[in-house]
Amino acid sequence: xAKNFEFVSKDQKADxxxxxxxxxxxxxxWRRLKKNKMSMVGLVFxxxxxxxAYIGPLFTPYTYSQQQSDYINLxxxxxxxxxxxxxxxFMSGQYYLLTTDDTGLLTxxxxxxxxxxxxxxxxxxxxxxxxxxxxxxRVLDPDGPIDxxxxxxxxxxxxxxxxxxxKAYLFxxxxxxxxxxxxxMYGAQISLEVAFAATAVMVLIGVTYGSISGFEGGxxxxxxxxxxxxxxxxxxxxxxxxxxxxxxxxxxxxxILALASVYWVGMARLVRGQIL
Amino acid sequence: xxxxxxxxxxxxxxxxxxxxxxxxxxxxxMPGGPFTREKPIPDEIREKIxxxxxxxxxxxxxxxxxxxxxxxxxxxxxxxxxxxxxxxxIADRFPxxxxxxxxxxxxxxxxxxxxxxxxALKQNSWLDHAAMxxxxxxxxxxxxxxxxxxxxxxxGKLGWVDAFGLGSWESYIGPVxxxxxxxxxxxxxxxxxxMLEVFRQDYIRTARANGLSKFKVIYKHALKNALIPVVTxxxxxxxxxxxxxxxxxxxxxxxxxxEFYVSSITNxxxxxxxxxxxxxxxxxxxxxxxxxxAYSYIDPRIRLGKKAGD
Numbered sequence: 088x089a090k091n092f093e094f095v096s097k098d099q100k101a102d103x104x105x106x107x108x109x110x111x112x113x114x115x116x117w118r119r120l121k122k123n124k125m126s127m128v129g130l131v132f133x134x135x136x137x138x139x140a141y142i143g144p145l146f147t148p149y150t151y152s153q154q155q156s157d158y159i160n161l162x163x164x165x166x167x168x169x170x171x172x173x174x175x176x177f178m179s180g181q182y183y184l185l186t187t188d189d190t191g192l193l194t195x196x197x198x199x200x201x202x203x204x205x206x207x208x209x210x211x212x213x214x215x216x217x218x219x220x221x222x223x224x225r226v227l228d229p230d231g232p233i234d235x236x237x238x239x240x241x242x243x244x245x246x247x248x249x250x251x252x253x254k255a256y257l258f259x260x261x262x263x264x265x266x267x268x269x270x271x272m273y274g275a276q277i278s279l280e281v282a283f284a285a286t287a288v289m290v291l292i293g294v295t296y297g298s299i300s301g302f303e304g305g306x307x308x309x310x311x312x313x314x315x316x317x318x319x320x321x322x323x324x325x326x327x328x329x330x331x332x333x334x335x336x337x338x339x340x341x342x343i344l345a346l347a348s349v350y351w352v353g354m355a356r357l358v359r360g361q362i363l
Numbered sequence: 364x365x366x367x368x369x370x371x372x373x374x375x376x377x378x379x380x381x382x383x384x385x386x387x388x389x390x391x392x393m394p395g396g397p398f399t400r401e402k403p404i405p406d407e408i409r410e411k412i413x414x415x416x417x418x419x420x421x422x423x424x425x426x427x428x429x430x431x432x433x434x435x436x437x438x439x440x441x442x443x444x445x446x447x448x449x450x451x452x453i454a455d456r457f458p459x460x461x462x463x464x465x466x467x468x469x470x471x472x473x474x475x476x477x478x479x480x481x482x483a484l485k486q487n488s489w490l491d492h493a494a495m496x497x498x499x500x501x502x503x504x505x506x507x508x509x510x511x512x513x514x515x516x517x518x519g520k521l522g523w524v525d526a527f528g529l530g531s532w533e534s535y536i537g538p539v540x541x542x543x544x545x546x547x548x549x550x551x552x553x554x555x556x557x558m559l560e561v562f563r564q565d566y567i568r569t570a571r572a573n574g575l576s577k578f579k580v581i582y583k584h585a586l587k588n589a590l591i592p593v594v595t596x597x598x599x600x601x602x603x604x605x606x607x608x609x610x611x612x613x614x615x616x617x618x619x620x621x622e623f624y625v626s627s628i629t630n631x632x633x634x635x636x637x638x639x640x641x642x643x644x645x646x647x648x649x650x651x652x653x654x655x656x657a658y659s660y661i662d663p664r665i666r667l668g669k670k671a672g673d
Contacts, residue, residue: 125492129499309371313378316651319599320382320644321389322636324628328393353599360595363658363665 140275149266151273157183157196161260165191166247168237170218175248176237178220184211191251208238216240281343288347293354300355301362312359319352371655375648382644383433383637387426390628390636397442397631416442429637438638443630449638453620457642459529460612460619464605466535467543468597475547476593479554480586486559494551501548510541510614527616534615541611546600550593558589587661594661598654602647606639 110118120126160180167175167187176197177185184197197211197218207222219238224231224245237244253259258267300311327345334341398404398412413419417428432439438449478498482491517537518526524533561567562585570580607621620639627635658665 125495309374312651313374313381316378316644316648317382317385320640320647321386322624322628322640324625325386325389325393325636328628329389332392332394353596356599357592357595360591360654360658363591363662 136275137279140272140279143272144269147266147269147272149269151265151270153265153269155260155264157185157264158193158256158260159183159264160262161193161253161256163253163257163259164250165253166250167191168244169248170213170237170239170244176218178235182209184209184218184220186213187251189249189251190254192254193256213239277339280339281346284343285346285350288343289351289354292347293351294358296351297355297358298362301359304363308359312356315352315355318349323349368656371652375652379641379644379648380430380433383430383641384426386637386640387429390631390633391422391425393628393631395631397633399631433637433641436641438641439634441632441635443627443632443635449634452623452635453638453642456607456618456620456623459617460607460621461605462529463535463538463542463611463617463619464601464607466539467546467604468601470539470543471546471550471597471600475550476554476590479551479593480558480581480589482551482555483558483562484581491555495555498548498551501544502552504544505610506541506544506608507610507614509544510537510611513537513540514614529617538611538615538617541614542604542608546596546604550596553592553596554589557592558585561585561589564588590661591658594654594657598650598657599647602643602650606643606646 120130158179165177165187167177169175169189173188175187175189177187177193179185184199186194186197188194197213200210200212200217202209203219207226209220209222210217211220212218216239221236221238221243224233224235233245256266256268258271261267261270296311296315300308300315303311323345326349327341330341330345334344396418397416398409403409404412410419417425420428436450441447441449441452444452478494482494485491514526514537518524524537525531528534529538567580567585570584571577575584606624607619609621609625611617612619612621620642623635623639624643626632627639
């Protein structure tokens, strides 16, 4: 019997001991996150959105409120009609005739000279020359292939010569001439701030509240969950209006407060169900 | 159990009274009133109107009058929808929202839970990845984007269904998809994660080691316990979905109840606010109660109404 067990020598014992430092909680979490491809893709996207929101504005020449009254409601892609070398015209939704170069960079707006309302032709000044835009096609044939034609120096251009990206405003402009890309970046900043703050508050309050309620049970649980029900049943819009009145302003803090003060309720119910 | 249910019903009624009182005082605290206009109406006319609707009574008297109505489910006449009682409007609009909401909930149940279970069983397979990718999309894409995309593609470009209204059975597809996308994705994620959690438990390993078939282990032993978070979510979701969604009903131009949850407040239509809030609150409280009862059916260890350790 005794032979089945032998004393271990010191060297052998040392071999079996762990030399590697044990993984901390965060290291383990990070290692497991790295293994999951979907999560990593998600992480990369979150980082990209952060870069877009916070680093992006450094690279745009516009501010979020800067208006260009000539460039209203521009699409991201421009249908341009070539009239001369490296000079193209683009008809905007406002009946503004804009000039661009061949790459799609906007160079200016041509002033209106006169309107021939009988033949439905608008004339614009290009230097001393007049450029006409003939809108009669749509009237004569609503389903036809031609939207309008450009009349310049006796030539009639019926089809766009090219479709190019709007280089100056990559995502186009809104109805008062602000760059949509820039506004998207600033909007993303606000959304991210609200989302992170509200989620942090939601998890903090919701998990604590739900665990206490579920763990205690009985009367405590009943009262705590009825409070949750009360908060959940009163419409969110009333809270928001009252918060705005009470705080006398509507800024980011109000939005976060309003969302956080209501959304933790769902989290509390989920956690309570698990703890019960 | 029976004493618990009776106690629970009593506390639910008390909670509903508190909700009614809080809503009443909060909505009265909001600036403006149902007859406030950008162009002020003459004082005599305003006084006459307010007298007619008892709006210039002392606030406590108004409160008592309101509560008398609330107790017998009589919310009075709407200030904005002239000539209609609040009850009449709810009775008129609710069936539409109920049909849509019930369909959406049904699909969430019969699609969401199995999808979550299958993804959990085949964790990290292509099926799991595909399902979770769709679920992520469903959670992140807002319902108004889904609804407008659906209208522009299926109703516009393809022309398969009407763009608005609920004229035929096909026209239910779009609103139901827009209504259920978020919940469906959320439920399948919940089901998947709690199923994975349960699979790691000792009793599942014991059951397998004792030679029970995989099918039996999943459906008899694992599923019930995994359902707790799902049930927690689905109960209140059902209440909120059948009372209609403001966004979905606006986009598909469906005359449901959903729009009143926003418009009544912006219009300061006091009786309507009370009516729709209490209507939702009652449904919600009933669902919450059913969920709590379902807990003790799903997991008999949960004994409601008792302190931990009793």
